[in-house]
Amino acid sequence: MGIDLKAGGRRTGHKSSMKVVKTKNPYNRLLIKLYKFLSRRTDSKFCATVLKRLHMSKLNKPPIGLNRLSKYMTNKDGKTAVIVGKVTDDVRMLECPKMSVCALGFTESARKRIVAAGGECLTFDQLALKAPKGTNTVLLRGPKSxxxxxxxxxxxxxxxxxxxxxxxxxxxxxxxxxxxxxxxxxxxxxxx
Incomplete structure (x- = not known):
């Protein structure tokens, strides 16, 4: 018995992995709803990328350290670093520069150091109000190790x-x- 190609028997491409939200975290579920709306209603690639990364597993949302973050944000004044993951402290770095950071989470010491340097720690819903299309943002990722x-x-x-x-x-x-x-x-x- 063969495949009826006219009836759509052979599918091409791959299925999207973003059909069902697997996380039980209510905050993440609300963020997915928000960025799904933003990516649908705006033509912003930023919102689509954030939505894709919000759907990812914990393994694919690796944390980023303050030292690496400050290295990426040199000469990017007035821009917000966006990390779909956690920001962790780096004790090897002596001085933390002033920067605006949006992330899913911060360790307590990392948040203290960013705020003490005059920067700000944003959540994704605050970022959606501040920059719905992702203007003046730098989308970053931590290293997979x-x-x-x-x-x-x-x-x-x-x-x-x-x-x-x-x-x-x-x-x-x-x-x-x-x-x-x-x-x-x-x-x-x-x-x-």
Missing amino acids: RSALAHFGHSTSVTNPHTHDGVKPYVRSEGRKFEKARGRRRSKGFKV
Whole structure:
């Protein structure tokens, strides 16, 4: 039995992962409603991006430290840093510069340092009133730091031996007996 293509039997593209809100957090659910409305009623890419990031899992909303945040916000006076995630304190940084930051959450010490420097800590609903289309904002993300990410990407192959892309192989152990056969040493046929 074949596929009836005229009746829409074969679907193209991928399903949107944003159909159902999975979070139980009422504040996040309200934010999703707000930014869904804003992205629908404005032609702003900023609102659509924030909406997409609000739907993401906690793993994909990594925190950002104050030091990294201040580095990204140098020479961006009058702009608001927007992070769909948490802002954490960095004790290695001695002085916190004055900056306006909007985030899902702040650690207590990070909030104190930003306010003490003369900056402001905004929530996303305050940002929606201040800049509904995302004008004068800088959308930032924290670094993902999972050990599994070292193994993602393109692995090396026999056809194109120079495509390493920094992919770490899953090796049981480092040593003479582990992954030292063909493709690993020149004396065993070829070297990748």
